[in-house]
Each structure stands twice: as structure tokens, then as C-alpha cells.
Amino acid sequence: MEKAADTNGTGPTESAESRQYLGLRDGIASRISTGDLKPGDKLPSERQLQGEFGLARGTIREALFLLEAEGAIFRRDRSGWYVSPPPVVYDPTRWEGFMSYVEAQGRVPTTFTISTATIPADPLLSDIFSRPLGAPLHHIRRLRSVDGRAVLVEKLVVDAAITPGLLDFDLNTSLTAILKRNFGITVARNQISMQPCALTGDEAVDLRQKSGLPGLALQRVSYDGHGRVVEYDHEYWRHDAVQITVDLRVR
Amino acid sequence: MEKAADTNGTGPTESAESRQYLGLRDGIASRISTGDLKPGDKLPSERQLQGEFGLARGTIREALFLLEAEGAIFRRDRSGWYVSPPPVVYDPTRWEGFMSYVEAQGRVPTTFTISTATIPADPLLSDIFSRPLGAPLHHIRRLRSVDGRAVLVEKLVVDAAITPGLLDFDLNTSLTAILKRNFGITVARNQISMQPCALTGDEAVDLRQKSGLPGLALQRVSYDGHGRVVEYDHEYWRHDAVQITVDLRVR
């Protein structure tokens, strides 16, 4: 008996799902919405679900992938599947920085600096910062978490000429605050671009995600009051961790 | 011989990929980047790739899913896999509307009105529009395409009191233009919110996508110069069809 959907006598009994993984998806989703499973809770293992529902493991995984795409659950590599916490709201116009707005939402933000370096400007960066080729720029790579879960990696670049000694500060705090307090720099304008993307390579590794999972790529160029480029930032977010909100006047 | 990765004698010959689907992914990706495969081109069928690479179909599909998540390819249900065209750039602050900005990028926009209706305001909409419960609101559901490919479904709501007879116009054109020309309404402010999401149910059907594929959900509340709510809009985009760009002053 190598037939698959033998049970597909799908008599239109009620809302019988045509595809089994959709049924399983709905089952788990309702367990979450009723509060039977709460944010952070671990789901039964794939093999347990297999026994419980009498489906092949591939079918179980299909349902899990769907819930993952919907942002309802996430996985920790080779540890298990967990119920997702609610996303963080990110408003690029309210520029107090990550630490502030995450805290304002009653969550606990943390930052981990992965690496720092001062590197001569390449043609692209030289153009963005309007600085000569080879001018020194600070590169910072940071991992940011909410309630202990890594939600984004950022690679940011700052003009070293106007921020001497920046890398000696504790970068596991708010960069916005450091720039303001120690260098008198405030951001007046942001130019932002973003695309849904797949998290791959370094980003996936840092976020402890399996490569290829969906994410949101966000690039930001920040200007001060004089129109000078202050920061050039690339952020890679878990797709289920963020909601973007903007309020703006139309031109 | 039910062993899987027997070929995993992965001698570190060159950049041998540890996982076979990554190798296949790279192979197809490079065919795209060299121009061997161009936007719109059809990929070989899964079974052809199976023969060509000597992998099980599941493995082939894993590679295809990854490329899909990256936005490099897309599928037409039961027709095949195709190379993705470049995304459209969407700037919510430049409010000439979909038709204008798509054309400005040298692409061909089309709009198809799926349904229209005038419905009494429910509590939520009554609140958003600051209108009494039961006040008439126009509901419009449209499908919008670029170069013949459906890229987004939108469900929009407009206050019927200030747009009498709106549904009698040809809604397969620019709504922005209709509101301006025929009702003297212009948008002065937008409040936008967006989250990566999974396209499911009606949205997936309308976009001819398999349910569960990643997308971008965008909600917009538009105000006129008097602060009156003009439009309430929900858009569901294919994740690979759009890039959002915003330029804004920080508050």
C-alpha cells in the first residue's frame, strides 16, 4: 500500500480540509489562539506529532513550515519548534533607536557586538559618505535580541572623521545615545529601503536560523541637520519579529 | 540501498557544497546571473532536473523553494518555475498611486476590479472613519499586475458620504486620479503599517499562488488636508515583487 491520500474520501463532512497538512496547521494554530500553547512554549517533536496524527514526517513538516511562514512558530536548530512571541513595532521616524522603542513596548532589548573595525572607504561607501576614497570608516556588526531571542543582525558604517574613538565606547548600548552625548550628532533625516528577503550565509548563522528562511532586509542612510551622512546601516530582521509603522506627509 | 548522501565523500574539492540542494541552488542562481536564464524564462521541469542532477525530487524542490524565498524564481501553479523579474520600487510618500509609479519604472501596470460593494460601517471601520455605526462605506477589491504578473491584491474602503457614485467609475484605473478629478480629494498624509506575512486564503487564490508563500501585508490610512480619513487600504504583495523606499524627517 503505497497510496497516499487513501483517507481522501473527503466526504464534505463539515470543514474537512482537503490537504492534511492544512488540517494539522489549523489544529496547532487553534491550540495557540486558545492559549493552550503560549508564546515561548515548545511544540511536541515532529516524531511525536507523527504518531499523534498518523501522518508521514514530511507532511508534518509541511504544516510546520506553513505556520513558520505565517510567523506563528519558529524553530531553534535541532532543538525544537516554539510558539512565536508577538512582533516588535518599528517606526523609522521615531528615531530613539532600538533599545528605547523595544523597552517602550515592555520587552527586554539586548545588543551584542560581533565585530568592529576601521576600514578605508571603498568606492561605494566613499560615494555615500561624500568622502575621499580610502577615508577611514568605522564598521560595526551587531546582533540585537528581544527577550533573549535574536531578531536582527546589523552592519553599520559611521564616518570615523566625525566620530574619533567611537569604537572604544561600549557598543552594546544605544549608538544613537553615544553619537548624541559624545559627539553632538543627532539624526534629522533617514532614507530607508527594505525588501522581503531570504536570510542566508552570515545572517542566518548569527540569527541561528536555517539558511533560506524569510526575513526583511532594511537599509538606512541617516543624515544630520547639515545634510551630512552620519550612518549607513544594513539590518536583517527575522520576518516574524517586526512590524513596520510609518506616519508621513505626502509630497 | 536506502542510504541517502552516499556521495557525501564530500572531499573538500573546491567549494563543494555540504548539502546537495545548496549546490543545485547555486547552479541555477549562476545560470540566472550570467544571463543564461533571463527574467520570465521557464526552468526545466522538476523531473528533468531530477534526471540531470541525479537527485530525488524532494531535494530538487528544496533548492527551488530556497530560490523562491530569495525572490530569484517563482512558480505558476502546475505550469512550472520561472525566473523572477526585478521588483517594483514603492515609495509611500510619493503618492501618485500604483499606475503612475509602475509606469515611471518602465513597467506595464494593470488593474482588475474583483468586486465592489457599499456596506454599512462596522465598529472597527466606524472608528477609523469617525463616522456613525452603519454609515455607508464603499468596499473595493482589486488585483494589480506588473507586466502581466499579478503582484498584489488590495481591499480598500472609502467613505461613501464624500464620494457619492464612486463605484460607477471605471475602477480599473487610478483611484487617486478619480478622487482628485471628480471629488476634489487629495491625500495629504498616510499612516502605514506593514509586516512580512504568509499569503493564504483569498489572497493566495487571487495571486495564483500556493497558499503559504511569503508576502508583505501593508495597511494604509490616508488623510486629506483637513485630517479626514479618505481611504483605508489593505494590500497583500508578493514578497518578490516589491521594494519599499521611504525618505523621511525624524521627529
Next chain:
DNA sequence: GAGTGGTCTAGACCACGGG
């Protein structure tokens, strides 16, 4: 009707996580 992707089965081994 042929061909395509969509769904599903029933196994297997691998690599990593955590006690």
C-alpha cells in the same frame, strides 16, 4: 491526454543540542 507541480508515504542516515 500528456505534462506539470502538489501532496503523501515510509523509510534512512547525519549533525548538532543539551542533559
Next chain:
DNA sequence: CCGTGGTCTAGACCACTCT
């Protein structure tokens, strides 16, 4: 060390598209 998810095989039938 064991349990977990990650990868992979080799089949099968189904539902739809296309010509």
C-alpha cells in the same frame, strides 16, 4: 549519549494546465 531537527531516497497518486 539520546533526542531533535536536517537532509535525502524512491517511489505513488492527485489536480490542474496546456495544447
